[in-house]
Amino acid sequence: MASIVKYENGYRVHIKIKEHRESKTFRTKREAQEWAAFRETEIRNQKKLLPGEIHTxxxxxxxxxxxxxxxxxxxxxxxxxxxxxxxxxxxxxxxxxxxxxxxxxxxxxxxxxxxxxxxxxxxxxxxxxxxxxxxxxxxxxxxxxxxxIRKPPSPKHRDRVLTIWEIKAMLRSLKYNYKKRPQAAIHSIAHCFLLALRTGMRAGELCSLTWNNVHENYAYLPMTKNGKPRVVPLSKKAKKIIDKMKGWDDESVFGLKKQTLDTMFRRYRDYAGLSGFTWHDTRHTAATMLSKKLNVLDLCKMFGWTDPRMAMIYYNPHASTIADLLNT
The missing domain is CATH 1.10.150 (DNA polymerase; domain 1)
Known part of the structure; x- marks a missing residue:
């Protein structure tokens, strides 16, 4: 039912039909009555519509x-x-x-x-x-x-692997010193960069890593990109990188937000005169390096891949590397 209340600046209509409530103000009483009658009819007719006809x-x-x-x-x-x-x-x-x-x-x-x-x-x-x-x-x-509908063709997967020269140039740009603990945000990014290369962890996973989830030889990720937790094995060198961060932040290992990491990484990459790679390419690089030590199933476990075919996307060895393996 609709009720009309007179105010100094006009007439306000209040409509209440079961759970539906609505109100509106008009200059004249006639306008208020006409709108109330129209809306009441419209709302009652809507009750007969299907949900997909009502909701946009x-x-x-x-x-x-x-x-x-x-x-x-x-x-x-x-x-x-x-x-x-x-x-x-x-x-x-x-x-x-x-x-x-x-x-x-x-x-x-x-x-x-x-x-x-x-x-x-x-x-x-x-x-x-x-x-x-x-x-x-x-x-x-x-x-x-x-x-x-027809979907556009999937773009070619990136297969960019950082070279040793690029890694060293990036660390120089970030003022990395293996003998010292981090003193500034760029030093934290340098350690984050190194751990990404050692573990293949994503930027968001690294930024959300807390001390409570770091253990002697593994890191626990309670939430990952695919919505599931993951346990990441830590080599002695990876654990040493994390230990260097002690004292930097009480809760978070790196004390970084993902947006800050992305922005500063691109900035110092450009300062180093480098181009052609993104932070995510550290994951490709890590997979390629770790594939020399791990079999496909262990690699999938470490990187959180449920489909072994994902290893073919991220594992990007040079042909000469495979040739060397054949000769050993």
Whole structure:
């Protein structure tokens, strides 16, 4: 039922129909009455609609961001991804049941004009996840339109491995001194860089590593990129790198945020006159170096790969290295 209350600046309508509550102010009583009658009819008719006819794509994005990102390893990052996707050329205000493959294909083609195929594939993966939750968990739709479109070809996997010369140049740029404990943030980054090369740990995993999770010959990662915990074996040299960080931060081993690490790493890489590699390439480098000591299954265990084929992506030996193995 609707009630109309007179105020100094006009008439305020209050609508209450079961759990639905709504209010709005109008200049005249007649406008208030007309709107109240219209909204009451509209709300009652909506009760007969299916959920997918009532809820828009924007509703799905907001609900997903609020409810489904909490279990992710980095909820805030996942929410930012959803917000960024929401700002793209998608029909956000259409009922979700009306979104079809044409809408998704148009979005795909538009994005491919400005970003890489890899970025578009990640966008489509997130979009598909939202539709799947709307289909399975919320029962808003019957089909997921993302599944029926052509995906852009997957980009070639990076196979960049840092050379010894590049590693030494990077350490010089970061003012690394193996005899001294860290005195500044760049020294912490240098030790972080070395541990990445020894273990293959990701930037986010290194930045979130706490002293409580460092043990004599392994580090425990309670949450990783794939949402599962992982135990990372530590060689004596890797443990020595960590021990050098004692006294730098009471809780965190490196006392760094991922964004700070990424930004400063690129800056000091450029200062060193280096280019062509990213922080993530330390993972490729570590896998290639450790593959000389570990078999494929042990390598997968250490790096957290559930599919042995991932080893083929990250393990990038030079042909001459394989030839040397054949001759031993």
């Amino acid at each position: 794509l924007r509703d799905a994005f907001r609900k997903y961001a609020n409810e489904m990102t909490k279990g992710k390893s980095n909820p805030r990052w996942e929410q930012l991804r959803v917000a960024n996707l929401e700002s793209q050329n998608l029909p956000m205000d259409l009922p979700i049941c009306e979104i079809n493959t044409n809408h998704i294909s148009t979005f795909r083609d538009h994005r491919l004009k400005t970003v890489s195929a890899g970025t578009v594939l990640r966008d489509l993966s997130l979009l598909s996840s939202i539709f799947e939750v709307a289909r399975i968990d919320w029962c808003w739709i019957i089909n997921n339109p993302v599944k029926d």
